[in-house]
Amino acid sequence: MKRLKKTATNPFYTVMHPFDASYDIRFKGKGNATVSIVILAALFLTMIFQRQSTGYIFNYNKLSDLNVFLQFATAILPFLLFVIANWIVAMLMNGTGRMRDIWIYTAYCLVPFILGNILAVLLSNVLVMEEPFASYAQVFGAGWSLVILFIGLMVMHEYNFVGNVFSCACTVFVMFILLFAIMLVGSLASDFYGFLATIVREFLLRVS
Amino acid sequence: MKRNLIRGLCACAGLLLSLGMSLKVSAQSNFNSYTYDEWDESVAAPASYEPVVALNGQQIGAGDFKVPQDFFMDGQGTLYLADTGNNRLVLLDPDLEFLGTIETVLLDGEEIPLEDIEGLYVSEDGVIYAAQTSHNRVLVIQDGTVIETIEKPVSNLISEDFVFSPTKVGVDMYGRVYVLSKGCYSGLLQFDLDGSFMGFFGANKVEVTADVVFNYMWKSILSDEQRAAMTSILPIEYSNVDCSKDGFVYTSTVGTQLPKSQIKKLNPQGNNIYFAVGNEEINFGDGEFQYVRGSANYPSFIDVKVNADDFIFGVDLTSGRIFERDQEGNLVAVFGGMGSQLGTFTTPVAVEVYGNRVYVLDRLKNNITIFEPTEYGALVEEAIRLYSEGLYTQSGEAWAKVVQKNGNSMLAYNGLGKVYAQEEEYTDALQYLRHSGDRYSYSRSFGKNRLVIVRKFGPAAIIALIVLVVVLNVVHRVKKRRAKK
Numbered sequence: 001m002k003r004l005k006k007t008a009t010n011p012f013y014t015v016m017h018p019f020d021a022s023y024d025i026r027f028k029g030k031g032n033a034t035v036s037i038v039i040l041a042a043l044f045l046t047m048i049f050q051r052q053s054t055g056y057i058f059n060y061n062k063l064s065d066l067n068v069f070l071q072f073a074t075a076i077l078p079f080l081l082f083v084i085a086n087w088i089v090a091m092l093m094n095g096t097g098r099m100r101d102i103w104i105y106t107a108y109c110l111v112p113f114i115l116g117n118i119l120a121v122l123l124s125n126v127l128v129m130e131e132p133f134a135s136y137a138q139v140f141g142a143g144w145s146l147v148i149l150f151i152g153l154m155v156m157h158e159y160n161f162v163g164n165v166f167s168c169a170c171t172v173f174v175m176f177i178l179l180f181a182i183m184l185v186g187s188l189a190s191d192f193y194g195f196l197a198t199i200v201r202e203f204l205l206r207v208s
Numbered sequence: 209m210k211r212n213l214i215r216g217l218c219a220c221a222g223l224l225l226s227l228g229m230s231l232k233v234s235a236q237s238n239f240n241s242y243t244y245d246e247w248d249e250s251v252a253a254p255a256s257y258e259p260v261v262a263l264n265g266q267q268i269g270a271g272d273f274k275v276p277q278d279f280f281m282d283g284q285g286t287l288y289l290a291d292t293g294n295n296r297l298v299l300l301d302p303d304l305e306f307l308g309t310i311e312t313v314l315l316d317g318e319e320i321p322l323e324d325i326e327g328l329y330v331s332e333d334g335v336i337y338a339a340q341t342s343h344n345r346v347l348v349i350q351d352g353t354v355i356e357t358i359e360k361p362v363s364n365l366i367s368e369d370f371v372f373s374p375t376k377v378g379v380d381m382y383g384r385v386y387v388l389s390k391g392c393y394s395g396l397l398q399f400d401l402d403g404s405f406m407g408f409f410g411a412n413k414v415e416v417t418a419d420v421v422f423n424y425m426w427k428s429i430l431s432d433e434q435r436a437a438m439t440s441i442l443p444i445e446y447s448n449v450d451c452s453k454d455g456f457v458y459t460s461t462v463g464t465q466l467p468k469s470q471i472k473k474l475n476p477q478g479n480n481i482y483f484a485v486g487n488e489e490i491n492f493g494d495g496e497f498q499y500v501r502g503s504a505n506y507p508s509f510i511d512v513k514v515n516a517d518d519f520i521f522g523v524d525l526t527s528g529r530i531f532e533r534d535q536e537g538n539l540v541a542v543f544g545g546m547g548s549q550l551g552t553f554t555t556p557v558a559v560e561v562y563g564n565r566v567y568v569l570d571r572l573k574n575n576i577t578i579f580e581p582t583e584y585g586a587l588v589e590e591a592i593r594l595y596s597e598g599l600y601t602q603s604g605e606a607w608a609k610v611v612q613k614n615g616n617s618m619l620a621y622n623g624l625g626k627v628y629a630q631e632e633e634y635t636d637a638l639q640y641l642r643h644s645g646d647r648y649s650y651s652r653s654f655g656k657n658r659l660v661i662v663r664k665f666g667p668a669a670i671i672a673l674i675v676l677v678v679v680l681n682v683v684h685r686v687k688k689r690r691a692k693k
Contacts, residue, residue, distance in 0.1 A: 056650060062246075062247055126658065129647065130651075
């Protein structure tokens with residue numbers, strides 16, 4: 001327990017010491033993939049918790065319309081996109097981070113975001129409309145996540161500040177390109193499936 | 209294969225039979241009655257108004273009507289019908305019994321026919337204001353004699369080429385006349401008691417649609433000549449006007465692109481004051497749009513009427529429905545529809561109320577339909593009226609009855625919730641307000657309930673906290689001392 005506390009394996013250490021943690025994950029192999037999966041699962045559950053349990057005053061969702069798969073996609077897809085896009089950009093811009101490191105570190109960075117959201121949900125159940133503190137908690141958590149993510153990527157890829165800003169901008173751009181590609185492939189696949197289905201149906205009609 | 213076919217046919221026949229039977233049992237009105245839930249999706253509701261009878265001119269005994277454009281019910285229960293195509297006014301009583309006609313009036317000592325009356329209004333003392341569209345004037349008629357005519361006013365507000373073609377007219381409690389002129393985008397023309405022009409009143413604003421934004425962008429680039437060649441953007445003109453007993457002017461607007469504020473309640477300054485809680489604009493018509501060949505069929509309100517209890521009735525030309533809303537924009541009732549059966553219309557053009565009855569005039573069917581509230585509809589109105597009069601307990605009782613009849617009624621849950629909030633029973637209030645989707649009231653009750661809880665448990669909680677801290681402290685010190693030993 002004590003050993004866990006002081007190393008980069010502990011995501012809470014990352015939250016407080018992004019420089020050290022990022023260095024340890026990249027160059028000392030301290031990151032733990034299992035922990036990152038647990039954090040992603042927590043993210044998914046938090047999204048559902050937020051959708052279903054935010055206090056009625058702040059919750060404009062139709063609770064009976066919960067779609068777990070959609071929630072899963074909205075939680076995990078941006079994460080996957082970011083990791084892949086950042087990895088691609090790192091390859092092009094001589095970043096030293098590996099896919100595994102980026103994955104683990106990004107997952108660790110989600111911890112403040114998750115905690116902020118949980119706090120916001122809890123607060124929203126005791127606050128009234130005129131008290132917007134729940135969203136403050138959310139913004140604070142998300143902001144913290146972004147800051148440590150930025151710092152960690154800078155250390156991991158051995159960029160300077162400006163280089164990292166440029167890299168992040170490129171990452172967002174690549175994310176959109178990836179999204180576009182996914183949609184393109186998706187629609188192509190569905191068209192192709194339709195085409196095949198038509199052929200098979202036609203064939204069966206002729207045969208019988 | 210064949211057997212399957214036969215089986216299928218049998219099933220179809222059975223289905224049709226059962227459908228027919230169920231139709232026979234359940235088809236009490238010829239239109240759907242519904243209300244809306246929190247997400248603006250329509251849900252079933254009992255009928256609020258039922259058609260009693262629909263009579264055309266022949267059945268009334270006045271001879272066929274021809275394209276009647278407007279009618280008006282005065283305070284004594286006389287219905288004045290502008291039988292436009294026949295150049296006459298027809299007088300009816302509340303049961304649509306024929307009372308007589310007015311075909312000519314005396315103007316400056318000579319008899320003139322009542323040609324082309326498109327709108328009329330009758331004041332409390334029986335003075336008829338008739339808008340004679342093609343003659344560009346409004347006739348003020350008392351006892352068969354024209355005592356005054358309102359014609360195109362001379363004013364520097366009005367340009368030379370302005371054509372005064374009045375279609376609808378309204379008279380407020382002070383005797384000021386509001387005239388709606390065809391093709392006039394500046395609002396209603398307001399005339400003083402002596403017939404002098406006071407100015408324009410309450411113009412519609414230009415709706416900000418994508419087209420308008422695009423046009424605006426172009427206009428900022430183009431030269432003056434090019435700009436002049438473009439179509440200018442104008443607000444939509446009003447379609448009708450009604451004056452309430454408490455001095456407000458209600459207007460309706462046809463052909464709005466954005467489904468909001470189709471019915472306006474104008475205060476004496478000419479500003480719209482008809483808003484829902486939280487200053488939200490009210491969509492008076494359906495919450496869901498019907499799509500016809502890919503384009504949305506927006507509600508288009510052609511007439512508005514306010515009854516003695518301040519309920520607002522609006523006629524939607526697109527769906528043929530009459531919507532009734534209260535002063536906060538809550539949907540009270542929907543009835544009518546498109547069709548040829550009793551209680552449905554082809555082109556409803558005007559609505560009037562007398563007592564609890566609603567009269568609807570159809571221009572192409574040339575008939576008048578009378579609606580009367582059902583037990584349920586009367587109950588809803590009763591409950592709203594009691595609440596607005598401040599009789600909260602009684603209104604709560606009425607709402608409880610409404611809930612028994614319609615579990616989908618958000619209005620009833622809201623009413624019950626507000627009543628409980630008034631009585632400071634916040635647990636019940638919160639439950640009902642949550643059903644009604646009224647987050648604003650819910651939030652207020654929630655805040656008060658929170659205060660109650662804090663007052664109840666707060667002192668005990670603080671004492672418990674202090675005790676806990678002291679105990680922990682003591683335990684800590686004792687442990688320390690033992691460790692030293």
